[in-house]
Amino acid sequence: MKNPLPxxxxxxxxxxxxxxxxxxxxGFYVGASxxxxxxxxxxxxxxxxSIDFDDDDTGYKIFGxxxxxxxxxxDLAVEGAYVDFGSFRGSVGPFSTDADLDVTAWTAAGLAxxxxxxxxxxxxxxxxxxxxxxSGGLGDDDGTDPLYGIGARFTLFSLQVRAEWERFDLDNTxxxxxxxxxxxxx
Numbered sequence: 001m002k003n004p005l006p007x008x009x010x011x012x013x014x015x016x017x018x019x020x021x022x023x024x025x026x027g028f029y030v031g032a033s034x035x036x037x038x039x040x041x042x043x044x045x046x047x048x049x050s051i052d053f054d055d056d057d058t059g060y061k062i063f064g065x066x067x068x069x070x071x072x073x074x075d076l077a078v079e080g081a082y083v084d085f086g087s088f089r090g091s092v093g094p095f096s097t098d099a100d101l102d103v104t105a106w107t108a109a110g111l112a113x114x115x116x117x118x119x120x121x122x123x124x125x126x127x128x129x130x131x132x133x134x135s136g137g138l139g140d141d142d143g144t145d146p147l148y149g150i151g152a153r154f155t156l157f158s159l160q161v162r163a164e165w166e167r168f169d170l171d172n173t174x175x176x177x178x179x180x181x182x183x184x185x186x
Contacts, residue, residue, distance in 0.1 A: 026069025033061045033181020037085035041173040057086030075113035100135035158185045
């Protein structure tokens with residue numbers, strides 16, 4: 001009877017390497033998430049006198065990207081997304097007229113992450129092309145500003161569940177977006 005040690009070592013190594021590279025699929029991915037967007041805006045505007053918003057709402061994001069998978073245990077990806085932050089309630093003008101503010105954005109970001117088996121953490125940096133609109137024809141605004149965030153994910157085969165926090169540094173305000181979603185790698 002031969003020594004079973006080499007066989008046991010080979011099986012253990014195969015199991016560990018499979019776990020270490022779980023979710024290391026490189027290629028295109030698509031996903032969606034839902035979360036909570038928080039906006040605080042206190043500003044003096046020449047067109048409206050004062051603007052005061054401190055509200056949160058449910059938002060959603062649809063995203064897609066490409067994971068390069070070049071380095072073991074490290075993820076490098078590019079990602080684009082459409083984000084609808086929802087509708088925020090506040091007041092506008094010298095008489096504090098109630099108004100809603102709707103904000104959406106198209107984003108492009110680079111992601112870098114570390115794989116810890118099926119679990120991983122990642123950071124992102126990019127830009128958001130955003131658009132905002134006040135209710136009742138009070139006006140709108142748009143711009144391109146930076147975004148950054150961090151997140152964690154759990155991957156099983158080509159499916160991924162991820163939670164993330166993103167900060168959108170818009171002209172006069174910041175939006176914090178906390179979300180949970182899923183992605184599928186092709």
